[in-house]
Amino acid sequence: MKQVVISGTGLYTPSHSISNDELVAAFNAYVDDFNETNKAAIEAGSVQALAQSSSAFIEKASGIKSRFVIDKAGILDPKRMTPYIAERSNDEHSIQCEMSIVAAKQALQQAGKTVDDVDMVIVACSNLQRAYPAVAVEVQTALGIQGFAYDMNVACSSATFGIQSGVNAIQAGSARCVLMLNPEICSSHLNFRDRDSHFIFGDACTAVILEDSEQAVSSVQYNILGTKLQTVFSNNIRNNAGFLNRCDESGLGKPDKLFIQNGRKVFKEVCPMVATQISEHLEELSVSSDQLSRMWLHQANLSMNQLISKRVLGRTAETHEAPVILDSYANTSSAGSIIAYHLHKEDLNSGDYGVICSFGAGYSIGSVIVQKC
Numbered sequence: 001m002k003q004v005v006i007s008g009t010g011l012y013t014p015s016h017s018i019s020n021d022e023l024v025a026a027f028n029a030y031v032d033d034f035n036e037t038n039k040a041a042i043e044a045g046s047v048q049a050l051a052q053s054s055s056a057f058i059e060k061a062s063g064i065k066s067r068f069v070i071d072k073a074g075i076l077d078p079k080r081m082t083p084y085i086a087e088r089s090n091d092e093h094s095i096q097c098e099m100s101i102v103a104a105k106q107a108l109q110q111a112g113k114t115v116d117d118v119d120m121v122i123v124a125c126s127n128l129q130r131a132y133p134a135v136a137v138e139v140q141t142a143l144g145i146q147g148f149a150y151d152m153n154v155a156c157s158s159a160t161f162g163i164q165s166g167v168n169a170i171q172a173g174s175a176r177c178v179l180m181l182n183p184e185i186c187s188s189h190l191n192f193r194d195r196d197s198h199f200i201f202g203d204a205c206t207a208v209i210l211e212d213s214e215q216a217v218s219s220v221q222y223n224i225l226g227t228k229l230q231t232v233f234s235n236n237i238r239n240n241a242g243f244l245n246r247c248d249e250s251g252l253g254k255p256d257k258l259f260i261q262n263g264r265k266v267f268k269e270v271c272p273m274v275a276t277q278i279s280e281h282l283e284e285l286s287v288s289s290d291q292l293s294r295m296w297l298h299q300a301n302l303s304m305n306q307l308i309s310k311r312v313l314g315r316t317a318e319t320h321e322a323p324v325i326l327d328s329y330a331n332t333s334s335a336g337s338i339i340a341y342h343l344h345k346e347d348l349n350s351g352d353y354g355v356i357c358s359f360g361a362g363y364s365i366g367s368v369i370v371q372k373c
């Protein structure tokens with residue numbers, strides 16, 4: 001069996017960042033306007049007044065302080081609260097392709113590879129900007145890669161599921177070197193008028209190079225010891241946007257065509273599942289939790305990560321053991337655990353063990369146990 005390594009990663013970060021205070025100011029202006037406009041109906045009891053948001057709540061409940069976004073102006077306009085992302089002609093690169101190219105070039109450089117070495121491209125993310133042609137095929141062609149490419153979607157777990165697909169392809173002999181990308185534009189499917197979730201997401205794109213260890217030349221490589229995936233159906237995180245929407249006009253524009261969740265239930269149900277999966281996965285690979293130097297966890301909520309790492313380690317994790325990037329990136333869906341890995345992978349020693357773990361809608365959970373070469 002071929003030993004597959006992660007030999008390079010890349011990260012595209014949008015140039016705009018929104019602080020909690022900025023986001024809350026826009027949200028509260030929208031709330032004030034709504035309540036003023038509907039004053040009579042609110043007083044008559046036929047419309048419910050909206051409640052204001054608060055930066056203090058956001059940071060306490062989630063650990064998020066700011067988020068990067070493709071467009072700031074549209075989100076912070078209380079009359080709009082949706083990013084401005086202009087449509088492009090079919091002759092231009094799509095925005096997900098553009099983000100992917102930046103992250104891919106970094107990952108290739110880190111891996112010491114050129115596009116000629118890559119023969120498979122996976123674009124794995126929560127939302128694809130069009131039905132077809134696959135964004136992955138567009139990226140493949142834009143970069144000049146031979147071979148084949150496809151898109152896949154497993155919500156927040158898309159990257160770990162994408163890693164397993166890449167590992168399988170290399171071990172089966174259908175690919176030599178895989179470029180796996182996660183272009184997440186969460187701001188375009190977040191309801192910025194929803195107090196419960198308007199602060200949760202940000203935008204980013206990550207890239208991962210997977211290849212046979214025998215051909216890898218990178219100075220920072222991690223052997224993939226095993227991948228483990230799990231899915232259990234749940235309606236607690238859902239987005240009903242889709243190609244059938246226009247077939248029933250009554251549903252158009254309703255909140256369920258954007259991200260909706262029951263955050264409390266997600267928290268309670270997913271944390272134990274994730275901790276159990278990581279512990280069982282380590283055991284299957286005969287790695288004890290004492291040997292685990294790093295947990296690059298999905299970046300949705302700080303308390304979630306503290307709870308999961310505590311259950312796995314049997315003690316509170318040190319900051320460096322479970323690095324946090326959600327404070328400045330928020331939840332970037334599938335990109336989150338890869339951003340944590342990308343920014344916090346160099347300082348481990350040869351032989352050290354780590355786990356990349358994602359979890360989210362589906363429910364879906366993916367763990368990738370790695371060892372530094």
Ligand code: CO8
Nearest residue numbers: 053054057061126156186189195259263264300301360361
């Ligand atoms: N400001 C002030 N107060 C607020 C606000 C606000 N913005 N929002 C809620 N409150 C109030 C509530 O009204 C409530 O008040 P009361 O106690 O009087 O009823 C109180 O604060 C507590 O509310 P919650 O119970 O909702 O707060 P929590 O402590 O549970 O925190 C969280 C909310 C942060 C959402 C938390 O539950 C959480 O993080 N849960 C896990 C979420 C998660 O991980 N989801 C995964 C989704 S990611 C995924 O799978 C990707 C999908 C695809 C990507 C989509 C991109 C858009």
